Amino acid sequence: MISIRDVKKYYEGGLVKALDGISFEVEKGEIMAIMGPSGCGKSTLLNLIGALDVPTEGEICFAGKNIRQYVPVHAFRAKSIGFVFQFHHLIPNLSLLENVELPMFSLPVARSVRRRKAADLLKEMGLEERTHFLPTRVSGGERQRAAIARAMMNDPQLLLADEPTGSVDTVTGTAILNFLVALCRQKKMSMVIATHNHEVAAKTDRILRIRNGRIENTPSRV
């Protein structure tokens, strides 16, 4: 599914080496954790995989094709990738339903179809009663579930989660993580989770440890 070959990402003309030669692969349907201390390059790696940034060197391939060849890139992100962030980042003045619809705005889909799909996803997340609520009117866990629904809107092949349980309490975080993993298994979706939490990493298929922009270990099966 994803192939990362000797990827480097430097800033400030090479003075800051966020990633310094990373190589690994993620299979279809596989759930992988990227672990490491703060500032080790986890988020940078997720951004590169999600085509939110461009590597300084190296190649990232998605379904056998270099992601730079996916044009326009926003359509690639919309159709193939789902993002779940640490803080839900829902738009505060839009209802949960409207927030979940957002990824489909760039695609030629009828409004009624889009609405129905978003409503179905929220129902799947157990948020049927909160469809028309603003994010400020629901709990942190509910917001994160709405954010997951948003990430699933276009049936992505790959989910990228950057510390998805980082902003909620332990119990809610565990529930969210179990939910994400079950979803990926059910839909045969690959997922890459950036985390520094061992309990989160323990629920994945493989763990990749990064330190100072380099892989610390050969990604081990859990």
Add this chain to the structure above:
Amino acid sequence: MFDALSIAIKNLFRHRLRTLMTLLGATIGISAFVSLTSFSNGFRTQLEDMVKSYSIDITVMSKGAATPTGSMISVSDYKELSRMKHVRGASSLVVGPVTSPWNPYFLVFGLSSMESFLNKLGIVEGRVIVPGRKEVLMGERAAQRFKIKVNDKIFLAQQELFTVVGISSSGSRIIDGGAVLDIQDAQQLLRRYDTCNMAFLQVDIGSDAGQVAAEVNRRFQNLTAVKSGEFIAQYRVIKTVGVFAWVVSIIAFITCCIIVMNTFLMVVSERTKEIGILMAIGWSRAMMMKVFILESMVICFLGGIFGNVTAVGALWFFHAMNPEGLGWLVPTSVSAGVMLESIGLSLVLGIAGSLYPAFRASSLLPSEALRYE
């Protein structure tokens, strides 16, 4: 488009006070444009109506005069004009402001030939004036405003007593806001004993008014003659007022543009992280730009609507206030053409003010936008 518009409208309610202030700026700018353009157009229309009111083929003023009140035609020149070949009739006009107890800038018109203008003056009450009797025909607007009736005695220029013998309605706000007198009375009031301000010529049937006007210009180096239809275009004050209105309108437009641009630069800065999220979940740069530009266009469109309402109110206010007796100059309505023009301008303002901020928003690198604090 509907989706982007729907989000744009909802975004306007995120910071209500800021939206309101931007709306206020757009309203004031559009209001300035509408008021000044209406004033300029109204002034022109008034003069056009006044000229069209009368059966005049050629209008003569002194060369270089910016306004009729600044023009001087001597009696001898006038007599020579009236005797020219192909001229079958001539009349002269003396016009100027006099002070009166109720209006410091009261326009009086002295006509040498009432017959030429009678059917256009439209006597609504009373009768026409008889020369030599210190009689005045009051315009309908002036009569209503200052509560003057037929048979009233009024002072003009603070010393001359006149009798109001009739009230007229010509349709021209300039004339209906003043009074018509016998030309000799007007000359005495305005101290123009041997001159008149304008001369009006009627040419023989079948003659070319343009050729007669050209002949006047050739023979009289100190005078300018134009066909009456072209008189307004030559009238320098019209041009000056028009240019003034446009210059101030452009300044207002640029100011509004800056206000809108400043607002949306702040909006882009505040929503940088949100822009990153939207790009991450698949929004295109074009969609991003569309939402910002539509937000701006909605505010400015509303500014256009409110600006028109405010402009009408402002025109009514200045007309009613009658500052220095010049309230008659101010129109009390806005034409449909000016309204449409102002709405179009408001949409252009919305685009112009938000284009750069929208471009900046769409140019952000998603990963950098996500890191923004």
